[in-house]
Structures are given as C-alpha cells and as structure tokens.
Amino acid sequence: MEYNSIIEKIFESGKDSLEDMEVFIENGKEIEIDVFEGELNKYNIAESGGLSLRGISNGKMGYSYTEKIDESSIDLIINDVIENSKYIDSPDKEEIFSGSSKYEEVELYNENLSQVSLEKKIDFVKALEKEALSLDERVVSVSGCSYGEVEQHRILRNTKGVDLEEKKNIAYCYISVVVKENEDIKTGSSYIISNDFSDYDYKSLAKEAVEEGLSMLGAKSIESGNYPIIFRNDVFANILETFVPVFSAENVQKGLSLLKDRIDSEIASPILTLSDDPFIKDGVASRAFDDEGMATKFKKVIDKGTLKTYFYNWKTAKKDRVSSTGNGYRGSYKSSLSIAPTNLYVESGKDSFEDLIKSIDHGLLIIDVQGLHSGANAVSGDYSLSAYGYEIEGGKIKRPVNQITIAGNFYDTLKNIEKIGNDLKFVLPGMGGQVGSPSVKVKSLSVSGE
Secondary structure, X not given: OOOHHHHHHHHHHHOOOOOOEEEEEEEEEEEEEEEEOOEEEEEXXXXXXXXXXXXXXXXXXXXXXXXXXXXXXXXXXXXXXXXXXXXXXOOOOOOOOOOOOOOOOOOOOOHHHHHOOHXXXXXXXXXXXXXXXXXXXXXXXXXXXXXEEEEEEEEEEEOOOOEEEEEEEEEEEEEEEEEEEOOEEEEEEEEEEOOOHHHOOHHHHHHHHHHHHHHOOOOEOOOOEEEEEEEOHHHHHHHHHHOHHHHEHHHXXXXXXXXXXXXXXXXXXXXXXXXXXXXXXXXXXXXXXXXXXXXXXXXXXXEOOEEOOOEOOHHHHHHHOOOOOXXXXXXXXXXXXXXXXXXXXXXXXXXXXXXXXXXOOEEEEEEEEEOOOOOEOOOOOEEEEEEXXXXXXXXXXXXXXXXEEEEEEHHHHHHOEXXXXXXXXXXXXXXXXXXXXXXXXXXXXXEEOO
C-alpha cells in the first residue's frame, strides 16, 4: 500500500491547528503453527496494522491512532490529537524529534525465510514432535510443539523532515516434553530463535528437550543453606529481563529505580559488562532507528562493573540534558512511547560451561526458575523464586534437585558474580527488547530446601 499520499494529506490538514506532527505506521504478519499428536492443533495467519499520529497543540503532545488508513480518518485523528493534548498535565515540554545525522544499515529481513513454504514449516513441527516421542520410551507426551514467525514493517515520518522505513522478520520454534518413570514425572524444553530456516534442526531440538527432562528424573530437595550457584545462560537472561526496568531513565526519574545518581558508580562485579546492541544480525530487536526516529547506537550499560548509562528516549534525555540512547519504544502503533532495550546481553567471559561446574566444590546449577512475575520486585531488587537444577559436588554434577527456593537481591547478585561463561544465549523475547546471557557463577545464594 502506498502511504505517502495519506501522510502528506494528514500533514496538510493538521498544519493550521498543530505545531508539529509525526505519523507512525506499522504493519505486521504473524504465523502460528502448533502440533499435537501428529495433527495440526493450531494454524493461524494474522495480519494487523494501523496508523498513529502524535502532534503538538499549545505546547502539549496529543496522541491518536486508527486501524483505517484512508482519507476518511484524517479529520477524526487530528481532532483526537487536539482534544487529548488538553488533558496532559505533565510539566515536561515534549517535542517532535528532528532526526539524527546518520543511520546505520542493519540487516533485518531474510527473504529466504518468507520463501520457505508453509507446508515445509508444518512438516518441520510435526517431525520435531515425532522425533521427541521416539527418542526414549519414558517420553509420554509432548506438551507443547510450536513454530512462530513475525514480519514487521514500520514507517516513521514527521513535519521536521524525518522519513524512515524498516522491514524485518524473525521466527522461533519451541518444544516441551513430559517424561515419566514409575510415578516420577518431569518436563524438559528447548527452543531456537532465528530468521534463517536452515538453522532449524528438529533432531537437535528434540534431543535437548528430552535429555533435560530425563536428567531431572529422581530429583529431590537439598538441605537449606547458602550455596555457590551457577545460573544457566537462559535462566540468568530471564532474571535479567525481569529487572530491565531499573535501567530505564523514566523509572530512575520517577524514583522507581535504586540506580538513581549511580552513573559512573560500581554496581556489579568488575568482570560484568552489560551491552545493548541494536545491530546484531538476526537479533529480534535489531533496528536502525527507534520508535521516535532517533538513530540507535551500541552502548555498554554496565562496563566492567560500572554503570555507564540509563536507557533514554527523547523526552527523558531532554529532562536529564543528555543525548537519547535510541531506546524509544512503542508496543504497537496503538501505544504511547515508552523505553525498552534492543538486544541486551551480558558479554561472554572466557570460561566454558564445564569450567564453571569444575570450579564448584559443593553447590547448585539452576536450570529453571518460576515465579519471576510474582516473586521478584523490580524496585527493591529482591527476589524469591522456586527453582530446580542439579547438585554439584567435587566439580561434577551429582544429581537432580527440585523443590527448592532461591532468594536474593538483584543488585547483590550482580556484585557477587565470580565467573562468566562463553555460552551466550538469548531467550524468547518478552515486552520490548531481547535479553541474553552466558551462564554465570554467583559466589553465594540462600537456598531453602529440606
């Protein structure tokens, strides 16, 4: 669809009543494939999209959006912007961004992914389920086996000369298995995220999920106490994702983060570097510009233990009199601007996963935590999470462990990191960006068990 005409007509119609305007158009296509017992359980192709308008009226920013992108919507959304601006109480002056001097070229769209037939993708998911069920007689069911694919096209234009456009696609596949031995029932899972379908190997995915499930058979609790802990890469990434809001300049400015006034202070172990990279090839959140037109940039949020920056959008950056970090974010065209990371990750260390295990005389390897939404406080940093994994003794995995609760504080955990692995992995994305981490060893954590 050609959008130039409708955008120009919006700007022409609004020029007498709005000081500046910004049009954001988003179109998306999502494919969902789910298989159960060899049959297609869910098959959905959904297209969505719309247009949002931001405009300045009497120094206040108003918002409006519509799913109907045609001339009949123009007067309505302009009037809505004017009316909505009247109810803005914030003393902060908002502006439409005038654009960055340079934008990087980022490889975001893989044409080959869209050319792989739907039949081939369905066959892949069916083969994945079949392979998992065939690997061991103790695999009694596959509780989840799905493939998802997302295409996104976004356009950002404003009356200050910004004219940007970007198209991207990404896919993922996930499997969860149930294993049973006598009356003991456990689960295991695995996943892949990539927009290159040649990366998808159903045999390795099935093997990883089944091996994890089988390895947990016979698990029991452990004596309560303080133990050195290894968080597997995906687990630490999920914990980090929960506490991402503490790095948001908006939360810092509102007093909802303990990192206020901590720039250039040591907040973590000196071996920890936390980077936000919008230019990663195949990254779920890779992008050349953020959702208000600011050029994105690579940044070290924590550099060797020292906090170097918060995540800023244009509004929060002006308030702190700094440059935006290019982290302005909209959940969709319907959403107002917020802040989110792009591809945020703990930089890899030198130690292999095996080296981390060998470094522990008696401790735990955690491979899953539950209750992150209810058991973690993003303001205080405190967390208490049910978990399972393995007991480590003499540098070797001894046995599976479950029915334990780990408790600590996010800020203390960052300071107590002793080793970082070289097995960086990103987790399935939540709200906003994508978060990744290698496995990390923490000096000590409270464990409640027997």
